[in-house]
Amino acid sequence: MKPDNQISIPDKIVAATNAISENPGAEIRDQLISLITELINSDFHALVQLLYRIDVDEKKLKLLLKQHEGTDSSSIIADLIIKRQLQKIATKKQFSGKEKPGLDDSW
Numbered sequence: 001m002k003p004d005n006q007i008s009i010p011d012k013i014v015a016a017t018n019a020i021s022e023n024p025g026a027e028i029r030d031q032l033i034s035l036i037t038e039l040i041n042s043d044f045h046a047l048v049q050l051l052y053r054i055d056v057d058e059k060k061l062k063l064l065l066k067q068h069e070g071t072d073s074s075s076i077i078a079d080l081i082i083k084r085q086l087q088k089i090a091t092k093k094q095f096s097g098k099e100k101p102g103l104d105d106s107w
Contacts, residue, residue, distance in 0.1 A: 008046075009035055009039045009042070009043070009047070010039065010046050010047075010050045010053075012035050013035045013036065013039070013050060013054075013081075014033060014050070014053070014054070014080055016028055016031050016032055016035065017032070017054060017081055017082075017085050018085075020082060020085040020086070020089070021089075022086070024085075024086070024103035026081055028082070029078055029079070029082060031065070031074075032074075032077075032081060032082070033072070033074045033075050033078045034074075036074040036077050036078055037072075037074040038095070040073070040074060047076055047077075051077070051081075054081055054084060054085075055084060056077070056080050056081060056084050057084075060065070060080065061077065061080055064080070073106050
């Protein structure tokens with residue numbers, strides 16, 4: 001395993017994203033904003049790939065960036081990442097409570 005200072009920025013963002021709970025705090029948002037800003041400045045292509053990997057809606061991102069031109073783009077991206085992760089948590093919670101099919105219902 002790599003030491004913490006050798007972990008790539010996208011991997012740090014994924015780790016922070018995976019640490020999001022149902023009630024994410026401002027600390028995670030601030031951490032994401034900082035990492036996203038660093039990635040925008042150092043490797044924009046990696047950021048695009050990361051947003052695809054996390055499954056952030058590209059059309060929604062473009063619309064929000066256009067609507068909020070004076071706003072820091074890192075904060076907009078961080079908010080979308082958090083929102084997407086919360087959607088994933090809600091979906092997982094919704095389907096984890098379902099009963100498993102019986103023997104007659106399974107293939």
